Amino acid sequence: MTTANAGLAKKLGYTNVRAFLGGEPSWSELGFPVYASNQYIAKGNVVILDLRTGDAPVKGRIPRSVQIGYEDLEDRMDDIPRNAPVILYADNLDDVTDAYEDMKDAGFKTVAMVKGNYQGWVASGGEIETGPIFSNEITWVRKLGKGEVSVDEFRKATLGELPDTFVIDARTPEEIAELGIFKNTVNIPLDEIPKRMKEIPKDKRVFIHCSTGARADLAYRELIKNGYDVKFLLLNISDPECDCPIIMPE
Numbered sequence: 001m002t003t004a005n006a007g008l009a010k011k012l013g014y015t016n017v018r019a020f021l022g023g024e025p026s027w028s029e030l031g032f033p034v035y036a037s038n039q040y041i042a043k044g045n046v047v048i049l050d051l052r053t054g055d056a057p058v059k060g061r062i063p064r065s066v067q068i069g070y071e072d073l074e075d076r077m078d079d080i081p082r083n084a085p086v087i088l089y090a091d092n093l094d095d096v097t098d099a100y101e102d103m104k105d106a107g108f109k110t111v112a113m114v115k116g117n118y119q120g121w122v123a124s125g126g127e128i129e130t131g132p133i134f135s136n137e138i139t140w141v142r143k144l145g146k147g148e149v150s151v152d153e154f155r156k157a158t159l160g161e162l163p164d165t166f167v168i169d170a171r172t173p174e175e176i177a178e179l180g181i182f183k184n185t186v187n188i189p190l191d192e193i194p195k196r197m198k199e200i201p202k203d204k205r206v207f208i209h210c211s212t213g214a215r216a217d218l219a220y221r222e223l224i225k226n227g228y229d230v231k232f233l234l235l236n237i238s239d240p241e242c243d244c245p246i247i248m249p250e
Contacts, residue, residue, distance in 0.1 A: 033097070036087045036112040038126055045143045047080060049073075051090035051099055052118070060128045062089065062114070062121055066136050070095040077106055083239055084140045089114035089121065109236050147220050149207050149231035151241055157207050158182040158244040166201055168193075168208040170215045180246040182209075190215040193222055202228060209233035 053069035090096040103111045157165045170190040210216045213234035220232040
């Protein structure tokens with residue numbers, strides 16, 4: 001998030017905003033941990049992995065978690081959907097940080113840990129469940145949140161197959177120069193949207209994307225406030241699922 005985008009976030013009502021210009025990928029590459037909030041762990045559409053072995057999860061576990069002991073994680077990687085947000089916890093820091101690094105190295109883009117591991121979850125008042133575990137199958141299914149557009153619908157728009165649809169790319173010109181832009185898409189960077197609204201038609205539905213969905217979500221909130229029929233794409237556009245045709249600038 002740029003400093004300008006952080007300013008827009010404040011205008012949208014966020015009060016504790018800081019900008020780390022490299023974003024989450026750079027944060028992770030520097031070796032800093034990523035933690036999920038308790039609310040996201042409890043309510044989010046996520047895969048929660050309990051890396052503990054033996055009967056520890058039977059005595060107490062985070063609801064919806066799947067037990068995959070750390071030593072078995074490599075063999076179970078293919079069972080975990082690559083586009084799923086994954087949250088990890090264990091009883092010790094070494095197992096969970098090693099698993100975090102292993103999953104990032106394996107190409108999982110959205111991985112986080114439980115602050116303080118299982119003990120931290122309990123100490124913070126997080127709900128637990130006990131008793132036998134009848135299945136360790138991962139059954140995650142992608143669910144669209146409020147304001148989200150499906151990948152299939154977004155793809156049709158970039159292919160020109162959805163009439164009366166205006167698609168915005170909220171990334172910076174520098175990102176587009178490096179990575180290209182989807183067909184049938186107009187570049188309006190997030191921090192320029194408030195002053196360029198006259199370029200966005202109100203008689204069409206609007207789809208908006210960025211590189212991961214974070215900036216697109218902010219733009220969505222700004223356009224909703226101004227009366228637009230808008231949805232945003234919450235997806236890392238480097239994900240193979242997002243296979244829309246790309247045009248490289250000349």
